Amino acid sequence: MLPTFMPVATQAAIKGLTAHQVEALGVSLILNNTYHLNLRPGIQVLKEAGGAHEFQGWRHNLLTDSGGFQLVSLNKFTKITEEGALFASPFTSEPTMLTPEESISIQHAIGSDIMMQLDDVGPRVGEAMWRTIRWLDRCIEFHEKSGKRHQNLFAIVQGGIDHELRDQCLEEMIKRKDRVAGYAIGGLSGGEEKDIFWRVIKQCAEKLPEDRPRYSMGIGFAEDLLVCVALGVDMADCVFPTRTARFGVALTFQGPLNLRLSKHAEDMRPVDENCPCPTCADGTSRAMLHHIITIETAGAHAVTQHNIVFQARVMGGAREAIIGGTFPAYLKRFFASYFGDAGYPEWCVNALRSVGVDLLADKPDVQVIPGDGAKWEYSDTT
């Protein structure tokens, strides 16, 4: 079912929704964060529960990260050595080491269907890239010896925004193709310019083997997803659609709607009358959502469900269009509807042109916005 978008369930739950509700939305793959699950409830509890699927009542696929990225971003004293990442336990302050083997061992206990290698996300890009390759070998070795071959290990391509380092990393990781199930493109979405971002994605997606899924980490805006898919990406995850929902922003094919704004106070239309999500299908009005969004958790749940279904529709539409040979037309329709008078982000125009899709071909009057593109009404809340 690729390309696909994965909602993020950091603490073994998508905020505000039960596993049953997520399943009812048609979601078949979610992401759990290894770092958080390892701290709480901890591996012992997960083992007793029979793994994270059982623990959270989730019958579909589960992807886990390595735990490394969160460790570095949440613990300021983390030190990367050749052996692993050394950090102070947030509970006891004891020095604790996360090695590549330990990361895989935790992900084995979690029982995720897709596991990520531990990668070095340190600031010295070249050194971190080569260490990431050495750590991949340790992850592969540990995993192959474990007998847990039903769990799939993904490599993470590093190399920052340096073209040559990326190429070297790609070359090394492609050599290990028969020992990994897929590839993630790491080292991005750290605030780099979009014009650089898409070129790195394209460079990686073009070189990575056709018969392995390619996963772009931390990508969540609809236009980012579609550009990445056009460049060859199969999987993406992001907290954005569910986080922005809790701030009252509903995503639609006409652009995001900030339901907190008073202009929605008397609007009896659903968020999107063509949307099959429970919120829209029940006819819940924008006025009602505006009324409860900041005061009743039910409002956040309603918009969260809608946004998850929106992401699935964006990716599902892309999937059908690719199969039907109409993907360029789908992209043009999406951009015309989503950006309309707001103008098209220049980086999207350039990225899609690089793969032969000219968004401006029959739209001579459309405005092209330089830089990272349109600023939506959600920009101050997310």
Ligand SMILES: [Zn+2]
């Ligand atoms: Zn909806």
